[in-house]
Amino acid sequence: MIELTAGDGHKFSAYRADPPDAPKGAIVVLQEGLGVNPHIRAVTNAFAAQGYLAIAPSLLDSVKPGVELGYDEASLSEGANLIRQVDNANVLGEIQTTIDAAKSAGKVALVGYGWGGYLAYAAGNRVNGLACAIGYYGGGIVSNYGEKRKIPTLLHFGENDPIIPLEEMSQFRAHRPDVSVFSYPGAASGFNCDACGSYQADAAQAALERTQAWIFQYVEGQPPIALKNSGAYAQAKVDKKKKKKEAADDLGPQMD
Incomplete structure (x- = not known):
């Protein structure tokens, strides 16, 4: 474990894997x-083994330092109670501090699970220095469409999640076409966690492969050129035309 200091001076711990x-x-x-x-540390270690600096901040330290809970009912209840006591501004500051601590290794991706999945989605538009954000079964996302995403965002949901109805996922897709959303038949919340009773190996593997491809694209490489008249290719053509027009003046970029 390492110790990090947030912008407001408070300290929190984090697990780092090189x-x-x-x-x-x-x-x-x-x-x-x-x-x-142990599960989150295992996930962090797995990302490090794939060649990335991986850091998992302890986002409950401000309420209960060093907390490590399991997946039984009592632990889940305690975890939910701790989350209710967390200051959201503190959490965003701790995420920003962790990104700043990691960025010397290159571009940074944010990957979250459960509560962390929600935080990855929420923080993606509110912190700096991210290449992309990826969230697994984050409650509260699909019921709040929010603003257009500022960075590439990937979400994974289980189609049998009692907290996140499939109908709401479909509505979210319709309202947020700028987000890549995948759902997994037969899977519930926690399908990626092999320490949970809801673990589903096939869904976890499919989601991992998509997550790895996403990280490879936005952290390691450049976004691919899409087909003509669509996506990145079309944007490149538009940008080229804009540059020709902008060459005649010095007014700076067009305001949205």
């Missing part, structure tokens, strides 16, 4: 509401 060789980038792992427990 890659075996020079890092290809960095990943900030956001915990479930159960602390940086």
Whole structure:
């Protein structure tokens, strides 16, 4: 564990895992509401083994330092109670501090699970220095469409999640076409966690492969050129035309 200092001066701990060789980038792992427990450390270690500097901040330290909870009913209840006591501004500050601590390794991705999945989505538009954000089964996302995403965002949901109805996921997709949303048949919340009874290996593997591809694209490489008249290609053509027009004046970029 390492100790980090947020912008307002308060300190919190974080679990850091270094890659075996020079890092290809960095990943900030956001915990479930159960602390940086063995599962979150295992996830962080796995990202490091793939060549990334990986850091998981302890986002409950301000309420209960060093908390590590399991997945039984009593632990889940305690975790939910701790989350209710957390100051949201503090959490965003701690996420920003962790990103700043990781960015020396290259571009930074934010990956969150459960409560952390919600935080990854929320923080993606409110912190600086991110290449992309990825959230797993974050409650509260699909019922609040929010503003257009400022960075590439990928979300994973289980279609049997009792807290996140499939109908709401469909409505979210319609309202937020700028977000890549995948749902997994037969899976519930926690399908990625092999310490949970809701673990589903097939869904976890499919989501991991998409997550890895997303990180490779936005952390390691450049976004691909899309087909003509669509996506990145079309934007490149528009940008080229804009540059020609802007060459005649010095008014700066057009305001939205």
